[in-house]
Amino acid sequence: MPKLLIFAPCEKALIDQSNNLSLVSVLQDVTVSIPEQNLPENALIPMKWDVVSLWLEEPGDGTKEFEQICELRRDDQIISRSRTTFSMQGPLHRVLVTNYGFPVQPPGQFMLILRLREMPGGQAQIVAQYPLRAEVKVQKPS
DSSP states (O other): OOEEEEEEEEEEEEEOTTSOEEEEEEOSEEEEEEESSOOOTTOEEEEEEEEEEEEEOOTTGGGOEEEEEEEEEETTEEEEEEEEEEEOSSSEEEEEEEEEEEEOSSOEEEEEEEEEEEETTOOOEEEEEEEEEEEEEEEOOO
């Protein structure tokens, strides 16, 4: 199984002309300021954000196919899930997952969970977890 080198959510992932990766604004907290009002349950803010994983090939990985599963969870509830199938085409393999929207209602703690399994039929194993916090700041009328 490939070894995970990087797992990070960010506002944007950039690839330069030399195929190097840059992460812009690695996320820890997602804060939104809104006018005083009642937000609907499960409200999302219109935010584009990426999740980046970088894998290192281990001996024997070159002929295998893998599935990466990335979940955003609150407690035991899955908010979003993405699945990406890949094979190692060299010593490093990068997976970028772009997300649209971030849940802010109710505010609180989230966990981004990364699983990996060998295809076909392997058991998915948790390889990384990353905590994120959403906060809503209410602006009082002036």
